[in-house]
Amino acid sequence: MIEIQGLRKQFGDNVVLRDVSMQVAKGQVVALVGPSGSGKSTLLRCINLLTIPDAGSIRVGEHAFSFQGTATRLPGDRVLARFRANTGMVFQHFNLFPHMSALQNVMEGMVTVLHTPRKEARERALQLLAKVGLVDKADAQPQQLSGGQKQRVAIARALAMQPQVMLFDEATSALDPELVGEVLAVIQSLARDGMTMVIVTHEIAFAREVADVLVFMRDGVVVESGPAKDVIDHPQQAATQAFLARFHDQS
């Protein structure tokens, strides 16, 4: 489903990704784990080209792009937009549209991008809100919702595009501890439905339970990857062992 080859990205002198390759099969859940500044969020944002890589190639479904430094002619606005419509993304800070109700947030992509008729979009949006347990909050404004509720609306908004892949960028990092569970439960139910997902997370226990594959990154390279349980329980590399030590101490 996703194929990434030789991805490189630097911001100024700061090299964030050096030659990263990764594959995600259809229906697979991949957890991207690593210390902050390891490049995991940048890698995630390259998958839907919110960040344009300097070099390397990316394929999502049947869409493929390759980049060769400044020589690359960037894809046009419309091409990028159509490509991004195939992936759903959930952000750390929710980024709900504050001038729209929960329902309108979920409908927005369908109506504006997919040109779904309003009535149909509304029905589908209500179904999705029911799926994330918020059908009774359909008419609420984002500022009336708790963090966990906002994030669940944001997940419904992304799902409304019927994406081939869902990308989660530290979806629970901005939440109060008692609200993390409700969001993780929704992500877990998506995994059960067979959704292909790439999840940047600090929740190691959750990654162990839900992810098929764990990719550990540090300093812009993939240090170690493999079946999530194996990597977490028996990390091979020193960097991975050091990073997971705190998690193992707690459990």
Added chain:
Amino acid sequence: MYQWNFEFLWEYRSLFATGLLYTLGYTVMCIALGLLFGLIAGMGQLARFGVVRWPMKGYVELFRSTPVLVQIIWFYYALPVLLGIEMSPAMAAVLALSLYGGAFYSEIIRGGIISIDVGQTEAARALGMTRFQIMRRVVLPQALRRMTPPLLNQSIMQLKNTSLVSIVALPDLVYQAQAVVHETYRPLETYTLIALMYLAVLLPATSLIKRLERRADT
């Protein structure tokens, strides 16, 4: 001790009425044109290409940093000579006032747009919206709410600035007042009256702004 006497003003009521109509008419034109210039210059300053950005910045700085009275006079006397065209006083005055207002409007519009959190644009991009759709559906609706009070404030300034068009002999409220003073030698009552007329028009506008500002906060 000065003897105030307002009664004679009633005789000139039709003059004041036409003066007020002209003032309001010029205001409407200068606000509409000014908003158009402001929108173009405000968006232009956010353009990706320097070719668009720099001329817009130049325009804004030029008109913000010169007095509008000088601009009106310059547009009436100098511009026709420079371009070899005829320019009516009304055209010169409306153009100068609109460009002047537009420079200020553009700063409000630009500021309103860049005040919207970058996360909003990212979320819209992630949904697959094009630049134009993001502007129309996500950024502008939010920015407009923040921009409305300052835009209205600037529009009040626009109305007051139309009092300067009398310099090129346009029959606005101030010009009519001057005419009345010439005949009656009673400037105190005359200017008091037109000050009250400006006040009567603008007081409702300022209270509307206060209400909108309270709403924009929530």
